[in-house]
Amino acid sequence: MSTAEQQPESTTGSTTGSTAAGTAGTTSDALLGPADIRELAAVLGVRPTKQKGQNFVIDANTVRRIVRTAEVRPDDVVVEVGPGLGSLTLALLEAADRVTAVEIDDVLAAALPATIEARMPQRKDRFALVHSDAMLVEELPGPAPTALVANLPYNVAVPVLLTMLDRFPSIERTLVMVQAEVADRLAAKPGNKVYGVPSVKANWYADVKRAGSIGRNVFWPAPNVDSGLVSLVRRSEPIKTSATKAEVFAVVDAAFAQRRKTLRAALSGWAGSAAGAEQALVAAGVSPQARGESLTVEEFAAIAEHKPAAQRPAL
Helix, strand or coil, X not given: CCHHXXXXXXCCCCCCCCCCCCCCCCCHHHCCCHHHHHHHHHHHCCCCCCCCCCCEECCHHHHHHHHHHCCCCCCCEEEEECCCCCHHHHHHHXXXXXXXXXXXXXXXXXXXXXXXXXXXXXXXXXXXXEECCHHHCCCCCCCCCCEEEEECCCCCHHHHHHHHHHHCCCCCEEEEEEEHHHHHHHHCCCCCCCCCHXXXXXXXXXXXXXXXXXXXXXXXXXXXXXXXXXXEEECCCCXXXXXXXXXXXXHHHHHHHCCCCCHHHHCHHHHCCHHHHHHHHHHHCCCCCCCHHHCCHHHHHHHHHCCCHHHCCCC
């Protein structure tokens, strides 16, 4: 499913000019405003639908806030997933050294370079487009990205985020706008009732925190849910463990597949038996009666290190 199709981007201040992608006289005028978004969408035949989760941000301050909260610096190489009509792309180009946008939608991908050239021609050589599904992208043109900024749809937000962090370890800072519920899950800490798989896996890569809330009235059309900003700063040192990421994530998935059960029961399939699960838990210093929602990512890693030998894949 398209990341770009779901919840295309954000906008900024109103512009002057005869067309939605018309040439602007100053940098601030280059940004797309509410009327520009609607006009450009009409020209392209793009009609936001709830089925596709399309909600365009039409508030100037919201987009500027996203760029500011992302702490985009003049030397940053930013990758943006799902640029939509390009309003956030333009704002990022103002602040960063380079921006690479990953867009799956054929119509939006075809239109974006023209919008950049028309509205910010002095920065067009600092922009690159990758016409692809973000889940399939394994390399990006130009210098390695240092930051990820994106407006992600709720139904693909977590896999896209984790995939990008995994494939591009040069990404130091990330700011994503997602449905508020997803933001809460990503930033949740152990013991929180919404702490789960997204929380643990995101924390494997980065220190995660909520970075603000976004109301519904800044979108066109207005969605039925609020949105939230999530900041992720990559760990300066990876989790210290002899287990691989895949091994740790297998424990996490098993623990939360039956989250109301004790870990002794929830991990019985992973360990081959309840007794095997208990053995691994005790060896890791974790109570067999604990539940996944109480464990840190480091504790999941410790459990993974003690998987019963009979359950380890043959070399």
